[in-house]
Amino acid sequence: MRGYDRTTLSADMLAAVIVTIMLVPQSLAYALLAGLPPEVGLYASIAPLLVYAVLGTSRTLAVGPVAVVSLMSAAAVGKLAAQGTPEFLGAAIVLAMLSGLILLVMGVLRLGFLASFLSHPVISGFITASGLLIAASQLGNILGIKASGSTLPAILTGLVTRFGQIQPATLALGLLALGMLIWARTRLGPLLKARGWGETQRQIVTRAAPVAAVVVTTVISWAFNLGAHGTSIVGTIPSGLPRPALPPLDPSLWAQIALPALMISIVGYVETISVAQTLAARRRQRIDPDQELVALGGANIASAISGGYAVTGGFARSVVNFDAGARTPAAGAFTAVLMSIGTLTLTGALYHLPQATLSATIIVAVLSLVDLRALPRVWRYSPGDGAAMIVTIAATLLEGVETGIALGVILSIVIHLYRSSRPHVAVVGQVPGTEHFRNIDRHRVGTSSAVLSLRIDESLYFPNARFLEDSIYDRVAADPEIRHVVLMCPAVNAIDSSALEALEAVNAQLRDSGVTLHLSEVKGPVMDRLRRSDFLEQLSGEVFLSQADAMAKLAPDLTERMRRQPRRETSREEARASS
Amino acid sequence: MRGYDRTTLSADMLAAVIVTIMLVPQSLAYALLAGLPPEVGLYASIAPLLVYAVLGTSRTLAVGPVAVVSLMSAAAVGKLAAQGTPEFLGAAIVLAMLSGLILLVMGVLRLGFLASFLSHPVISGFITASGLLIAASQLGNILGIKASGSTLPAILTGLVTRFGQIQPATLALGLLALGMLIWARTRLGPLLKARGWGETQRQIVTRAAPVAAVVVTTVISWAFNLGAHGTSIVGTIPSGLPRPALPPLDPSLWAQIALPALMISIVGYVETISVAQTLAARRRQRIDPDQELVALGGANIASAISGGYAVTGGFARSVVNFDAGARTPAAGAFTAVLMSIGTLTLTGALYHLPQATLSATIIVAVLSLVDLRALPRVWRYSPGDGAAMIVTIAATLLEGVETGIALGVILSIVIHLYRSSRPHVAVVGQVPGTEHFRNIDRHRVGTSSAVLSLRIDESLYFPNARFLEDSIYDRVAADPEIRHVVLMCPAVNAIDSSALEALEAVNAQLRDSGVTLHLSEVKGPVMDRLRRSDFLEQLSGEVFLSQADAMAKLAPDLTERMRRQPRRETSREEARASS
Incomplete structure (x- = not known):
């Protein structure tokens, strides 16, 4: 605190502004992906950030809703309740609470080494397959078709059988949003650079592209009143800050959700620790893996109590935070404050926001997770590891995220034990x-x-x-x-x-x-x-x-x-x- | 075959006689322990021995019903059907069949290394706890009380609450049998040696002690017609050889029994391979661990088809076979022939055999498995391994064999991964x-x-x-x-x-x-x-x-x-x- 001067303050503030611009549409989108009302995504981007700022050891990690964990949450909760029911929301909150408690206990018992059970090829295969699964699951929203499913064959079958129900207006909005996002991601930066814009300004503008897509498509949706003509829109978002409450205390619900909570905890932790370590190493800073467990656990518990869902350290937003010059955890706290202001003021304006825009945001975000070139590289280096990766990808796409990650963990361990059972x-x-x-x-x-x-x-x-x-x-x-x-x-x-x-x-x-x-x-x-x-x-x-x-x-x-x-x-x- | 001369033949024949004398009461007793009709134990001691003699690589291993696997079979099948019903027998046969198929597949895929997943402290703790559990479960039969349960607290509670129902006649027979067996095991050998008896003769006589106990108590039971006065007797055993038949083909039954079958396969294989390797090493012979999987799988399939239940390589009988001078697998085939003759001729004579005698046989046999002194030894060498052993013992006694072995395997792997996650x-x-x-x-x-x-x-x-x-x-x-x-x-x-x-x-x-x-x-x-x-x-x-x-x-x-x-x-x- 002593060394916190005006320069550091303004660096942290700037980073917070950039991250918030990115986080508002993402929070809404990932809540949609998790099958939850949009405000739940906003809530999950406030309290967890404050708790992480206090407990975390990384100076630049940004926690909040992320794509893979949102998908896992949807898959786990979808088995227990129907989307849109209060039970579904309750189960998602319990999942966050339980995952937080698991992480906290693992941190206190110094069980961070459990994350090592996931080998890199398995994580990489799982993330790639999840990215493909998420992108496929969002296609329906872009086309204006109601299609659901937790495996690739189910999603594709749903899309094909309902192909005749495509809504041209929704599709047009979706393609517009997709086009804007891809253009901003690939062309806008070089264009502004060629015009002599500075690094920070370029970053603010390119990160604001999702906001622009949101504004443009919302205005169109409002002007033509598309919501009344069949296009899915976000609708009423309760304005105001979340009110703290304990999640439902139903023992059978907690027992059913324990295993998915463990998986989400481990996947979330692996993602968090990888990001935190990468960023810390660049500036020769240290993170404490067991303390990170405690911090991530605290963040999830805070999320559950404030009506949010499972959160973790996100790769994209942490890199943005880092690149934008965040120097201390205060940047995270400022982001939380800005998100609260957004939650208090913006919700009315988002009524006409088309869900297709949010889906476009998700698709562009997750396709960067898909890395199919890793497969031949891993295979060439070690066919055993390559096989583990293929099995993880196939199981995730064909049987869903939970089977995929469980099979991946088991396979990693079996291969490892097989190798160590035959020493030279x-x-x-x-x-x-x-x-x-x-x-x-x-x-x-x-x-x-x-x-x-x-x-x-x-x-x-x-x-x-x-x-x-x-x-x-x-x-x-x-x-x-x-x-x-x-x-x-x-x-x-x-x-x-x-x-x-x-x-x-x-x-x-x-x-x-x-x-x-x-x-x-x-x-x-x-x-x-x-x-x-x-x-x-x-x-x-x-x-x-x-x-x-x-x-x-x-x-x-x-x-x-x-x-x-x-x-x-x-x-x-x-x-x-x-x- | 070429080198099979008269000396080898007579050595194998003698070993077969000694093993058969030991095997008849044991087969009946272990069938009782598995909750099955006595003839099932006899059937499990015929066809499996013939198949193992053809497929196995150990020259002296004796397969058949053993205590720990019988207990595991009873625990697994007890969840699906009530003892004494045809469904119970059907499920036990399916369990043997499935376990045989699992072993066979593991052998063909050369997955013998999977047995390495069980660390020695876990196996040792599991065997000790199973021995205590089995001994406790047989106390009721000695006392003449009907008490059941799959955990130590359940068994002891049953005994205590029904303490008033003790049958003096049954108890007297049980104590007589126990006394005879313990005397034969501890005193008889030295006594005969002091009188100058030869090694082989001594062995035949001491191994025949269970037969003597069976004969004496059966005669008493017959003379006083104790069966009509409340003492549990073996009753009618269908005479004749087993008729081959396929086990019931109920997919839901097979699915429910798959996990216990896997556990029984691994425990049985670990026991088999340990015994086979120990005996082979003494004579500088080799065994092929993957071929042993195939042989044990074939033996279990043969057992299921011929109306028997899960079998494995028994430690006691293999050592007896080895010490009695068995030189080739033919000894096992001769044992099978002698068991068939026994099944054809003896069953009528066993009508009045008290169950208390069989329970006494079991108690004396399993108490030799209990090795509590291993615990301080392992603890002193490695507290981590000692803790794994304590957890395995406690879980087996308090939660049953399946939880015990599952927890043991998981714990071994977690401890191993923890250690290898922090190299020097x-x-x-x-x-x-x-x-x-x-x-x-x-x-x-x-x-x-x-x-x-x-x-x-x-x-x-x-x-x-x-x-x-x-x-x-x-x-x-x-x-x-x-x-x-x-x-x-x-x-x-x-x-x-x-x-x-x-x-x-x-x-x-x-x-x-x-x-x-x-x-x-x-x-x-x-x-x-x-x-x-x-x-x-x-x-x-x-x-x-x-x-x-x-x-x-x-x-x-x-x-x-x-x-x-x-x-x-x-x-x-x-x-x-x-x-």
């Missing part, structure tokens, strides 16, 4: 003339037929405990000459109790079949932990400080021979590839 | 007089204020991608002097697409704030994969072959100084602890 295990031998040991499949190295030396390139924990057992048993069973097994552990950072039991079993089984088990190059912390068990007393062999020590003791002939042989020249590249 | 990251500096780099928190090493060198002791994948970003941003934000960040990657075995995107983001953000990102000591396979992306072209800095190369280029002053200083003497122990 190499049989190693001694490089002549040195104390180095290398993979026998890649190098000319010396080995002893009585000693099997295995290097494990991974920590040992339950997903790979059985694989470790299998690897050792298979090799020992295949070669009756083996008398000693040495596990070389320089890359083993931890051994959990499952892996410890596996090692105990290996030790016991090998001993029963006349083979001794040794360890080498065990790290300090791992050794400390092993001392807490009785494994080291049970171990049939020894723990060697180095693999060379092990071979000197177990295969002295080989060591002698290796010492006499000159080291084969290995290029540096080869040495690196050998690991 | 060390800031490293140069050991004077060498090209070695060590953790600055543990060693006196040289660093440059403009260069941050981070060594990551873990592969980079989505659970730790965000942590990596946080770690770098936090350190760079805290120290404005930093101009270069070098990631030292000798322990990075893989970089998945999420981590690649995190690295791309780090590279871009650092570049925006005037810091250059470098990599050093990247492994060959990781480098190959990075070349498939455009990360290396985007990278603001370089990829150095060694950390020493990186420092020579980025901080030549420091390198010069380090070279002149003599290396501080570091003991070998210290060097090891340094990793």
Whole structure:
């Protein structure tokens, strides 16, 4: 607060003006997308911003209604009540409340790491598919057709079967709004730049394009009284600020909504933290991921109490806030004040605003989320990750957002566990003339037929405990000459109790079949932990400080021979590839 | 087949006799535990053994009904139908069929690694809690009280409220059977050994103890006609072999039973594979985990078709089979033949067998599964694993087997992801007089204020991608002097697409704030994969072959100084602890 001077104040004020201009039509549009009355979108853009300004650690994050979470809210609430009923609104508010509580509890328990369960390909696929789904769902409003559905086939079927009901007036307004928005987004900036406009002025004008589209189409709608001729308009918006109230306390409703609330919380948090971190890093600022959970939780609870719905940190508006020069969280508080003024004064003027204009706003906003080029890029880098992305996209489009995100999370975890269940295990031998040991499949190295030396390139924990057992048993069973097994552990950072039991079993089984088990190059912390068990007393062999020590003791002939042989020249590249 | 001579034949035959003696009362008892008619237990001990003998890779594994799976079957089927009804039997058969199909599909798709999702502490806790639950559930039969329930509180409440209905005759028989079994298990062996009996003879006699208990209590029950005076007896068992039939084809039943079938499949498979691997390792034989899935799947399908219920590889009977000298899968086939003969001839004689005797058999068998001493041992080694074990035990006892195992699996995975989401990251500096780099928190090493060198002791994948970003941003934000960040990657075995995107983001953000990102000591396979992306072209800095190369280029002053200083003497122990 001390350093808050006039320069900072005016920077924050300017950013707030620009963000508010962008936020008014977006709030109305996203409320429409969530199936809620337009004022709910406005309410969700006031109290949450104030709470985030107090609790958040990002200086430039702008919270409020966003496209993907609005779609998820509509899908979750749509299963419990019909759109337009008080129950629908009540359920949406409960969803925000519960999501806020979940985020708050996760923050207090420092469970931010749970967001890591979503891999990037899954998030990227989910966002792309959601963008396509949202754009498709808004086509009906542009055409003047009542079409609904939560999956792509359902939406498209609805549009095709009702194709004859297209309303020319609505379509014309929708295309006009779409045209204005796309033109402002692609052409207006360069045009103004060519005329020598400054950065800030250009930004205000281009960000105001949605407002212009709103004004122009509203005026046309009013002039021709299109609302009375079948075009869907926003209609009466209750003016005045939201009055705080607790959401309905129906336990069965809360229980039904718990799982969607968890999913929305995680998706919202991932979006928030990604945006906040990206912007903070640009200015070498820090954010605290667990505190962000608390702040986002608080924002959602505030939204629910003030009659709003689920909110999260939006990418587009945060970048706008950042680019417009916001320096402190006060910018968010100023935005809230400006939104309140808008809510008090503008609602009457929005009566004739066509819903087609709002849908055009949504379509232009979400198509920037669609990134289909990521797919071939991810696929080329890792076919497994590419497959996870394809499955997430397909499931989201064909089965809806909840199935899509749930399947994505499960798939990420299964692929991860599959990979970590098969660590790289190499049989190693001694490089002549040195104390180095290398993979026998890649190098000319010396080995002893009585000693099997295995290097494990991974920590040992339950997903790979059985694989470790299998690897050792298979090799020992295949070669009756083996008398000693040495596990070389320089890359083993931890051994959990499952892996410890596996090692105990290996030790016991090998001993029963006349083979001794040794360890080498065990790290300090791992050794400390092993001392807490009785494994080291049970171990049939020894723990060697180095693999060379092990071979000197177990295969002295080989060591002698290796010492006499000159080291084969290995290029540096080869040495690196050998690991 | 070629090497199958008379010695092997007689060894297998002897093992079959011993296993059959053990299996007859156990099959009846476990059918009782599963809430099924006694003959279902016998049927489950015939066809599955033949199928396993053909498909299995373990030479000594004995499949059939086992305690934990019987309890799980009772819990799953009990939700859909009342015990004693044809629907209950039908559902149990569908459960076996579905579990068999799941195992078969997992085997064909080589999904054996899914069994790794169960960590040892969770399995151990689950088995211990199931043992306690089973023992408690059988107390009612010993006391002559009808008490049921699927959780410990429910069972104990039932026993306490009906305490006045104890039947003295049933209790006397139950205690007699319990006494005989415990005596045979603890005293008989040493007694016979002291009298100079041979190993095999001792084994036959001690294994026959349950048969003796069955005979003695059946004779008493028959002599006093206790069945007519309130003692529960086995009653009429249809004699004759099972007739093959398909299970009922009711889609809604199959859908309801799918999840329990999956759980039973995984638990059964884990038990089977653990036993098979332990026994195979003792004789340096190999088993194929994916083929075991196929074999166990086939055994369950065979069980369902021949009127049996879910089976798995039993620990006790496999060890008996192994110790009795079984050499080939033919021992299992011989057991099946002997069980068939038993089913054809013995059923009439078992009419008066008291259920209390079977319950005594179960109690003695399952108490050997209870291993409460594992808990302090695991806790001492790793409190996290200990907590997972406690939660699994508590959930199984208080909420039942399905909740217990489900919670255990989820908890294992969450703990694992939590651990892998926070890999060890060390800031490293140069050991004077060498090209070695060590953790600055543990060693006196040289660093440059403009260069941050981070060594990551873990592969980079989505659970730790965000942590990596946080770690770098936090350190760079805290120290404005930093101009270069070098990631030292000798322990990075893989970089998945999420981590690649995190690295791309780090590279871009650092570049925006005037810091250059470098990599050093990247492994060959990781480098190959990075070349498939455009990360290396985007990278603001370089990829150095060694950390020493990186420092020579980025901080030549420091390198010069380090070279002149003599290396501080570091003991070998210290060097090891340094990793």
